[in-house]
Amino acid sequence: MTSNAEAAEIFRTIADFLDLLGEKFKPEAYRRAARSIESLTEELGAVAARKELRSIPGVGDAIAEKIEEYLRTGSVPYYERLKREIPPGLVELMRLPGLGPKTARRFWVDLGVEGPNELRDAIAAGRLVGMKGFGEKKIDQIRSALAASAAGAGASRRPIEEVYPVARALVHALEDGNDADRVEVAGSFRRARETVGDLDLLVTSKDPARVFETFSTHPLVAEVMMRGETKETVLLQGGFQVDLRVVKPEEFGAALQYFTGSKDHNVRLRSLARDRGLKVNEYGVFRGDERIAGATEEEVYGSLGLAFIPPELREDRGEIERAARGPLAPLVSDPDLKGDLHIHLPPDAGPEAVDRAVAEARGRGYAYVGVVVGGVGADSRVWLLPPTTRARIPELRTPRLAVSAVLETGRDAVPDELAEIPHDARIVRPIGGASASDRSTVRGRGPPPTLVAHVGASGATEAATLAAWVEVARRVGAGIEVGPGSERLDSGAARTALEAGVRLHVPTGLLAPPDDPTRAVALGFARRAGAAPDSVINVRAEAEVSTTGSGSTRERRGRSSDLPRSRPGARRPGS
């Protein structure tokens, strides 16, 4: 069985091998291809079948051929050959922090060391002493890197929703202190990647040393790893790395652009600048020695003849070319949200719980709130309330108030069966956690669902299952929920849905505490998937969302049948 993730890992390892062999540019070429393959929204096999492998950024003749070999045989001969030539332990060595390909290669060539264990022995035997470029500090550093790696303290990426409260806490601490003026989070966090490897914080300040001093005493900070004049690196409790940089106000936009990335986006931007006789770095855009932009990101993109590119799109997937042709289509943003179709209340929730949801919705200026009383259970009911309603649950248990439905998918729900729902079927009852005998209720009478929820719970991490659910949503004209957590779509899956013409539902975290990540992260994923306001179902006013009456139902079906058919796509963590 082949997979995009495995292919990407093969190319990444080829890059490491080539690094160890001292190749200059090939490693980056293979890594670039690996990143592209990882961020595909469909299986490599499907792209190959259309003979479009070469349209993947960073894939040329040579790599396309290797992908075809991989798809055909499950392995890449070039990779297998390198694996025989180069001890795999060297790759482990060069991935240790502070070590790189040059150092690992020297251990191999000069000392015959082929992996972490042998290096540990060599250090213990004093064989590094006297090697040019290896002083006492360097050897100590390597010794602790080896120990940390053996203890399994590998720095790994974390889900963005886990990092979100940490980022907020650190930003607030910096803002509340007197020394930092502007504070922003850059990096993959700002691009709303599904996982975040570290946090990049950017501040302006007249007194960087004091910012660093204050920052390193924050309760979340466990250890200061490095402090220079403009940059400090710390480890938080639990080993998560945070980089803090202080920049001048006139450089803030350039620095924010630079440290937001992605790497591929920046490389492309720089080469575009070079073509135009300009130079871009984290201090600004320069013509010769003259700074022509730098205070804001808009200025930076503008000076290169580009429209502003939202951070979530900065992956070098064609956004730079589009920005060169003119302004990009707007992405959905927080003020666009006009309601929430999917709030869960516990089965024993009293009227005050519904009141609270309605009041919160009203406070935010929402036009409606959809309340599911009960969990993802067979007995849950969905009601769509205008926020002016003073809700009482007993009152709500009357059909005339139910103007929408949520298809509550559950672990036992099978999209293949649901996909066979005839076009004129009406879904009145949510089927969450439905037992086999309950599935027939899907074919009952009533309005079609507005929303297909909890898709991930039914195994949508599989590309085929996801495609099937997308097809269900497309056929009945429903939206699918995007956002953090295994039960919602990540940005790659959301892009698959959008490509099939299915709209997204952005959860608003209506009843969640202030630093709950749901809404912000869901918006980020939706934007990363390229969702325009129009592609999000809960930007609409109530009348358009509700599905009472056959007229609106027919109208929606008419629209959805004009949309392109779903294309099965691989679901990968975002790039």
Added chain:
DNA sequence: GCCGTTTTCGGCCCGACTGTTTTCAGTCG
């Protein structure tokens, strides 16, 4: 190995920081 509204050949982002150095190599992001 990839790529091209200046290029199908000759480029390939660029600066901070560290440790080891009397001017730089390696790593990192």
